[in-house]
Amino acid sequence: MKNVLVIGATGQIGSELTMKLRKTYPNGDIVAGYITGAEPKGELLESGPAEIVDITNPAQIAAAVEKYNIDTIYNLAAVLSAVAEAKPQLAWHIGVGGLYNTLEVAREKKCAVFTPSSIGSFGPGTPKVNTPQDTIQRPTTIYGVTKVTGELLSDYYAKRFGVDTRSVRFPGLISYVTPPGGGTTDYAVDIYYSAVKGEKFYCPLKPGTFMDMMYMPDALRAAIEIMEADPSKLIHRNSFNIASMSFDPEMIAAKIKEHVPGFEMEYKLDPLRQSIADSWPDSLDDTCAREEWGWRPQYDLEAMTIDMLDHLKSK
Numbered sequence: 001m002k003n004v005l006v007i008g009a010t011g012q013i014g015s016e017l018t019m020k021l022r023k024t025y026p027n028g029d030i031v032a033g034y035i036t037g038a039e040p041k042g043e044l045l046e047s048g049p050a051e052i053v054d055i056t057n058p059a060q061i062a063a064a065v066e067k068y069n070i071d072t073i074y075n076l077a078a079v080l081s082a083v084a085e086a087k088p089q090l091a092w093h094i095g096v097g098g099l100y101n102t103l104e105v106a107r108e109k110k111c112a113v114f115t116p117s118s119i120g121s122f123g124p125g126t127p128k129v130n131t132p133q134d135t136i137q138r139p140t141t142i143y144g145v146t147k148v149t150g151e152l153l154s155d156y157y158a159k160r161f162g163v164d165t166r167s168v169r170f171p172g173l174i175s176y177v178t179p180p181g182g183g184t185t186d187y188a189v190d191i192y193y194s195a196v197k198g199e200k201f202y203c204p205l206k207p208g209t210f211m212d213m214m215y216m217p218d219a220l221r222a223a224i225e226i227m228e229a230d231p232s233k234l235i236h237r238n239s240f241n242i243a244s245m246s247f248d249p250e251m252i253a254a255k256i257k258e259h260v261p262g263f264e265m266e267y268k269l270d271p272l273r274q275s276i277a278d279s280w281p282d283s284l285d286d287t288c289a290r291e292e293w294g295w296r297p298q299y300d301l302e303a304m305t306i307d308m309l310d311h312l313k314s315k
């Protein structure tokens with residue numbers, strides 16, 4: 001990996017991944033692809049090149065790939081699960097149409113492509129606990145439908161055209177840098193902001209709603225390590241289960257209370273988010289990622305909570 005295009009570089013994952021890629025590959029061009037209205041700012045803008053790359057516009061993707069002699073594309077454009085239910089056509093247009101545009105450019109220009117899948121690619125028929133790598137994927141959300149389609153399309157381009165597509169199924173991602181927008185797992189980010197501001201947190205999900213979650217530094221490392229993995233060891237491609245922690249609202253609230261004793265949480269259910277969360281697994285089995293490319297998480301709930309609270313307090 002030398003010259004990288006990050007599509008969606010100003011989003012929740014992109015803003016941090018672009019910076020990490022720039023530090024990891026200081027001799028390459030790491031291009032921040034953004035859309036009008038979501039321009040890069042500060043360090044992200046100043047530390048490397050940036051181009052307007054709307055994933056629904058194949059000419060813009062191709063122009064950036066050509067201009068910077070790109071060899072790897074990180075496709076991070078997505079409409080998250082809860083917003084996707086309100087805008088299913090847009091979710092498909094970006095999630096599947098955008099991926100198709102990216103894969104076609106990658107086929108012509110011989111780029112590798114990373115497109116994250118999600119725990120949302122599973123559905124109510126999937127085994128809920130320790131969800132295996134290869135299992136039933138019949139999601140009931142449009143977000144999940146786009147993710148399963150993305151996994152299949154990416155595998156197809158690898159098999160049919162030799163495009164080096166690889167990816168992971170991200171759990172809910174937790175970070176103190178760029179807030180997420182419109183996801184089902186977002187409560188696990190918002191809760192830290194409320195705790196640090198000294199506000200009561202109103203939880204949109206009910207007790208006992210378990211989902212896999214991951215601290216952003218682990219997620220960024222996974223995204224780079226899978227693209228650096230020895231291809232001869234990979235049995236799977238799109239997409240690998242990865243996991244680091246699974247908790248419900250009670251557990252994260254109790255952990256925060258250990259560090260912020262006055263913290264309070266009340267339940268104020270959001271039926272849409274609850275129904276989405278109920279259709280997703282409680283925890284994934286990531287044995288294949290561990291065996292095929294050495295995946296190991298570094299943060300558990302305790303380590304993440306300490307780091308999140310420290311950073312948000314100084315923010």
Ligand code: AKB
Pocket residue numbers: 080081082117118119120143170171172173182183184185186
């Ligand atoms: C969402 O909640 O939509 C995302 C995801 C789990 O993919 N964070």
